[in-house]
Amino acid sequence: MTSAATPVDWTSVEVAVPRRPGRLPGVSMAGFRQRAPAGVDIAMVAHPSVTLFVDLSDGDSLVCDAHGRRERGSTVAGLVPGDLRLGSRAAGGIECLQIRLSPALAVAAFGASTDLSGTVVSLEDVWGRDAGRTAERLRAAASWDERFTIAADALGRRMSARPSLDPEVAAAWWLMRTRRGRVRIDSLANEVGWSRKRLWSRFRSQIGLTPKHAARLVRFDHAAHLLAAGNAAARVAATGGYVDQAHLHREVKAFSGMTPTAVAAAPWLAIDDIAWPGSFADDGWGPDTGNGLPQALSPRTPRSRSGAGPCRSGARG
Numbered sequence: 008m009t010s011a012a013t014p015v016d017w018t019s020v021e022v023a024v025p026r027r028p029g030r031l032p033g034v035s036m037a038g039f040r041q042r043a044p045a046g047v048d049i050a051m052v053a054h055p056s057v058t059l060f061v062d063l064s065d066g067d068s069l070v071c072d073a074h075g076r077r078e079r080g081s082t083v084a085g086l087v088p089g090d091l092r093l094g095s096r097a098a099g100g101i102e103c104l105q106i107r108l109s110p111a112l113a114v115a116a117f118g119a120s121t122d123l124s125g126t127v128v129s130l131e132d133v134w135g136r137d138a139g140r141t142a143e144r145l146r147a148a149a150s151w152d153e154r155f156t157i158a159a160d161a162l163g164r165r166m167s168a169r170p171s172l173d174p175e176v177a178a179a180w181w182l183m184r185t186r187r188g189r190v191r192i193d194s195l196a197n198e199v200g201w202s203r204k205r206l207w208s209r210f211r212s213q214i215g216l217t218p219k220h221a222a223r224l225v226r227f228d229h230a231a232h233l234l235a236a237g238n239a240a241a242r243v244a245a246t247g248g249y250v251d252q253a254h255l256h257r258e259v260k261a262f263s264g265m266t267p268t269a270v271a272a273a274p275w276l277a278i279d280d281i282a283w284p285g286s287f288a289d290d291g292w293g294p295d296t297g298n299g300l301p302q303a304l305s306p307r308t309p310r311s312r313s314g315a316g317p318c319r320s321g322a323r324g
Contacts, residue, residue, distance in 0.1 A: 019041055019042065020039060020040070020041040020278065021038075021039070021040040021041070022037060022038070022039060022278055022281050022282050023037065023038035023039075023040075023151035024036070024037050024038075024281070024282065024284070025152070025155045026152060029155070029159055030159060030163075031112070031159055031162060031163060031166070033108065033109035033111060033112045034106060034107070034108050034109075034112060034159070034162060035056075035106070035107045035283055036104065036105070036106050036107075036155050036158060036159075037104075037105050037282040037283065038102075038103075038104050038105075038151045038154060038155075039101060039102070039103055039104075039105060039282075040101070040102045041101050041102075048092060048094040049092065049093045049094060049101075050091075050092055050273070051084070051088075051091040051092065051093050052091075052231070052262065052263045052265075052270075052273065053086075053087050053088070053224060053227065053228070053262045053263065054107065054228055055086070055110075055184065055221075055224050055225045055228050056086075056107040056108055056109060056110070056113075057083065057084070057085055057086060057107075057108045057109075057110055057113035057116075057117065057123060058083070058084045058105065058106070058107050058108075059081070059082075059083050059084075059104075059105070059106040059107075059108070059130065060081060060082050060083075060084070060093065060103050060104075060105055061081045061103060061104040061105075061106070061130070061141075061142055061145055061158070062079075062080045062081045062082075062102075062103055062142065063102040063103055063104060063142075063145060063146050063154075064095065064101060064102045064103070068095045068101070069081070069082075069093070069094075069095060069101060069103055070093070070094050070095065071084065071091065071092070071093055071127045072091070072092045072093075072094075072127075073088045073089050073090065073091045073092075073126060073127040076126065076127060078127050078128065078129050079129075080129065080130070080131075080142075081129070081130035081131070081138060081142055082127050082128065082129055082130055083117060083123060083127070083128050083129075083130055083133055084123075084126075084127045085123030085124040085125060085126055085127070085128075085215060086110060086123070086124045086125070086214070086215055086216055086221075086224065087124060087125055087216065087220070087224060087262070088125060088126060088127055089125060090264055091127065104145060104154055104158060105282075106158060106162070107283070108162075109180070110180060110214045110215070110221075111171065111172050111176075111177045111180055111181075112166060112171075114169070114171060114172055114213055114214075115165065115166040115169040115171045116162050116165050116166055116169075117133050117134075117165075118133065118169070123215060124214075124215030124216055125215075130142075134165075137161070141157070141158075141161045144157050145157055145158065172213050172214075173209055173213065175199040175200065175201055175206070175209070176206075176209050176210050176213050176214065178198075178199045179195050179196075179198075179199050179206060179210060179218060180210075180214065180221065182195060182198065182199075183195070183218075183221060183222050183225050184225055187225060187226060187229040187247075187248070188222045188223060188224070188225035188226025188227070188228075188229065188248065189222075189226065189247075189248040190222050192206070192207070192218045192219055192222075195218065206218060223258060223262075224262065226247060226248055226249075226258070227258055227259065227262045227263075229247060230243050230244075230247040230249070230255060230258070230259065230267075231259070231263070231270050231273075231276065232276065232279070233246070233247060234259075234267055234270050234271040235270070235271055235273065235276040235279070237271070240252055240255060240256070240267040240268070243255060243267070255267060
């Protein structure tokens with residue numbers, strides 16, 4: 008970011024969310040508008056989603072910076088992009104549409120997640136000329152509701168034209184999310200009917216992370232929100248599936264670059280409940296069918312290799 012950039016005053020940020028649940032399960036949207044006399048600088052932290060930032064400001068003022076790689080205008084941030092910062096180059100603040108997609112859907116919307124993991128790329132590099140056309144339509148829209156509809160249409164067209172994940176990979180991701188990352192990979196492979204080696208290989212090639220790394224990311228996200236809610240680090244470690252408080256400290260540091268104390272006070276979580284209400288509850292596959300997996304996965308859900316019965320997932324608290 009520019010040297011003139013300043014931290015965001017979240018009390019001055021306008022947040023818009025869709026009035027009704029989106030027609031694309033697994034896709035969450037929020038609009039942000041913040042006016043500032045100088046450039047702004049926002050620290051973004053790893054989240055279990057692929058994130059699209061559509062720049063609605065004048066002159067492509069939005070800047071994404073990850074690992075020293077700087078992209079201007081509309082961008083896509085893959086899973087675990089590292090030290091990611093979002094800001095503006097000049098005075099005036101930021102106006103953008105942020106869209107979070109489950110990795111299971113991002114494969115269809117953007118292509119292989121492997122190419123996006125750990126980095127940030129220009130939306131134009133992914134969508135070509137369609138990126139500019141979509142951004143122009145969004146800028147010209149008369150309301151946020153109209154913008155949400157335009158974005159959903161653009162994503163829906165791309166998702167319908169591309170193949171999705173293997174059902175087994177999608178099921179493994181869904182189980183990780185519902186169990187908040189507290190899974191054993193051997194057991195996970197057994198539940199989806201694959202060997203550990205096959206799950207590791209297919210999951211890595213389609214999601215962009217190994218199953219273990221993905222589970223750690225989901226667990227970290229849950230721990231970060233517990234810390235932000237005012238829970239003590241020792242309690243978060245005990246309830247979040249960490250061996251001890253030192254283990255929690257190492258994982259928080261690895262994903263955020265901060266200590267648990269700093270994460271608890273991080274401003275990027277201050278408006279999470281407003282911008283993403285109930286986002287953890289829907290990862291794109293619909294309600295549980297009663298056999299432990301969601302409706303979209305249940306037709307091809309295998310029985311466990313032991314033949315003991317249908318796969319079951321842990322309940323979301």
